[in-house]
Amino acid sequence: MTTPASSPPVLVLFRDDFRLTDNPALHAACATGQPVLCVAVQDEVFKPEGVIGWWMGQACTALATALARRGGSLLVPQGETLPVVCDLVKTTGASQVFWNRRYDPAGRETDTTLKSVLTEQGVTVHSLAARLLHEPWTVRTGAGQPYRIFTAWWRAARELGEPALPLPAPAEIRFAPVPEPYSTATTPSALHAPDLPADATLAAQYWPCSENAAQTALDEFLETALVHYETDRDRPDREGTSGLSPYLRAGLISARQVWHAARKAEARSGDHLNTEKFLSELGWRDFAWMQLFYEPDMPTRNLRPEFDQMAWQNDAEAFQIWKDGCTGYPLVDAGMRELRATGTMHNRVRMVVASFLTKHLLTDWRKGERWFYERLVDADPAMNAMNWQWCAGTGIDASPWFRIFNPVGQSEKFDPSGAYIRTWVPELAALPDKLIHTPWKLDATLARHLKFVPGSTYPHPVVDLKQARAIALERYKTLKPAG
Ligand SMILES: Cc1cc2nc3c(=O)[nH]c(=O)nc-3n(C[C@H](O)[C@H](O)[C@H](O)COP(=O)(O)OP(=O)(O)OC[C@H]3O[C@@H](n4cnc5c(N)ncnc54)[C@H](O)[C@@H]3O)c2cc1C
Missing domain, CATH: 1.25.40.80 (Serine Threonine Protein Phosphatase 5, Tetratricopeptide repeat)
Known part of the structure; x- marks a missing residue:
């Protein structure tokens, strides 16, 4: 399709879809034959704090690089989506805006308002399914x-x-020129994504x-x-x-x-x-x-309301010990340290640390959910909340509360030689396979030989598993079915 060079551009908004392949919004925009202006607005939804904020910034930069290779650029204006997009439409004379649909409460609210405001202005909005x-x-x-x-x-x-079937990347993108008032709003200089936390030492290396x-x-x-x-x-x-x-x-x-x-x-x-x-x-x-x-409040509300009565202990010191990976339970500590350093944690270990926090340490799952959200490179509002509620037994299709993972049994079963533990808890590296899951069972002679000082080289267990389990089950018994 050929169109006059002066024809107004169409806008494509990128939010959580920083790719050229199988991108229905970009694909449809290119199919109009009109020049395309690629935009990622840096609003609050796009720019969350924590490791995920850094990651979204990286993804945005990666898209900008891919567009630059094709002779274009990515506009990253700052501000709230609604006024920024309305201003861009006015400045460029765009008559069509394309985006891929979002399903989180804040994103939906923004997009619904944006669609109705743009439609009132005579702009055609195309929202597509991609995620x-x-x-x-x-x-x-x-x-x-x-x-x-x-x-x-x-x-x-x-x-x-x-x-x-996935769509191919557009064969050709006919880029619209960046409008004058926005000439400095292109990546990378105009992108203000958060830095990685200083202790996420391996995240950049782990996640190209x-x-x-x-x-x-x-x-x-x-x-x-x-x-x-x-x-x-x-x-x-x-x-x-x-x-x-x-x-x-x-x-x-x-x-x-x-x-x-x-x-x-x-x-x-x-x-x-x-x-x-x-x-x-x-x-x-x-x-x-x-x-x-x-259930848009799934990240903050027990989906099983009887858990609103749960007498959480919420011991601040125990929570910090869990976050620091110093509980004295090697698999839990390995997972928590892996999370801090790399921004990820193996799924099985996520389940074990979540069960340990909520059941053995009787800490409200929402605290764990927030810490994960701050530190995960894949932090996702739906998956994080659903999985935490699954582990805590508070979700709609969840593991029951009385299914309490034993961190030692899980460790022996899923990391039998302790290779995972050795990677993340180096002070246990010299322990024999059999004892790496239960360092407190090391006898004095071997401990001396290995220069291992219980409680100093590696912490004593923060709780007694049997006792903590019994308390967790007792607390559960006091919950009355929600009326
Ligand atoms: C407490 C807890 C919190 C979690 N928080 C998140 C989160 O914030 N973001 C996130 O992406 N995942 C989360 N998960 C799910 C899971 O741990 C990760 O998706 C998985 O570890 C990612 O590794 P992978 O891509 O190698 O998974 P693979 O095993 O290769 O699975 C492929 C894909 O399937 C999906 N998937 C896998 N497991 C799950 C699951 N349990 N629930 C939903 N989708 C799943 C993911 O998209 C994953 O990339 C959480 C799990 C738990 C127990």
């Missing part, structure tokens, strides 16, 4: 209600058939940020680990999972790309079992977003 396999309202019970149980939701989702890096992570996983996924996904001492969650979070890759690539790998290997298990994890991601869509 999930299935949008939250598309999978419903026969009675038209949202599902509350994952297995039933997943069955119904599968009946909708395979998700749409680009669409290519996401694709490489996917390819490597499909080639080497998918065929062992069912068993190895629970092993923090192995490279058993995809490592894709930060890339999915910033939209450097889409769930549909991952889904269809896994299907292709399945066709090559014939391995149905492991592929299905992996795809169902992508299903959990959708399920979390479906929950947040219908």
Whole structure:
């Protein structure tokens, strides 16, 4: 399609979809044949604090670099989305705005208002589906209600058939010139993303940020680990999972790309079992977003109201000890230190540390949820909240409160030789495999030989597991069913 050089641009807003491939908003904008102005507004929603803020900034820069390679740029104006976009529309004379839909409460509210204001001004808004396999309202019970149980939701989702095929990156992007008043608002100089916390020493090295890096992570996983996924996904001492969650979070890759690539790998290997298990994890991601869509206060409210009566201990010192990875339980401490240094933690270990905080330390899950949100490079409002409520037993399809993970048993089962613990708790590195899970059982002679001083080289356990478990079960018994 050819259009006059002076034709007004169309705007594409990027928020959590910093990619060229399978980006329906960008694709549709390019298909108009009009010049395209790529914009990422630095509002509060886009620029959260903590490690995730740094990561979103990295993703934004990566997109700007990819656009620059094609001769364009990314505009990153500061301010609230509504006035900034309205001003851009006025300044450029744009008659169409494109974006991919968001499902978090703040994002939805902003986008609903923006759409109605722009529509009133005669601007056509195109919002498209990009983030999930299935949008939250598309999978419903026969009675038209949202599902509350994952297995039933997943069955119904599968009946909708395979998700749409991913779109290719646009063959050509005809860039609009950056409007004069915004000439200094391009990346990287105009981007004000938070720095990494000083103690996140390994995050930048762990997480190269680009669409290519996401694709490489996917390819490597499909080639080497998918065929062992069912068993190895629970092993923090192995490279058993995809490592894709930060890339999915910033939209450097889409769930549909991952889904269809896994299907292709399945066709090559014939391995149905492991592929299905992996795809169902992508299903959990959708399920979390479906929950947040219908329960927008999921990050702050017990979805089982009887837990409003829970007498949490909320001991500030114990919470700090947990955050610092000094509980005296090696698997818990390894996970908490991995989180601080790298911005990630293995899923199995996330479950163990969350159970330990809420049940053994009787600390309100919301405190743990906030700490994770501050430190995770994949911090996601839906997945973090759903999983914390799952671990604490307060969620709608959750592990029951009385299922209390024993951090020693979990450690012996999933990190049998202690390789994961040795990586993150180096002061335990010399301990024999058998004792690395229970350093307090080291006898005096061996301790002397290893120059290991219990309580000094490594802390004594912060609580007695048996006693703490009994208290947790007692507290649970006092909850009365919500009326
Ligand atoms: C307490 C707690 C908090 C969590 N907070 C987050 C969070 O903020 N952000 C986040 O992305 N994940 C969160 N998870 C889920 C999970 O731990 C991570 O998605 C996973 O560790 C990412 O590693 P991976 O990409 O290698 O996963 P893989 O095993 O390779 O799984 C592939 C993808 O499936 C999805 N997935 C996997 N497990 C889950 C799950 N339990 N729930 C929903 N989706 C899942 C993710 O998108 C993941 O990238 C949390 C889990 C727990 C127990």
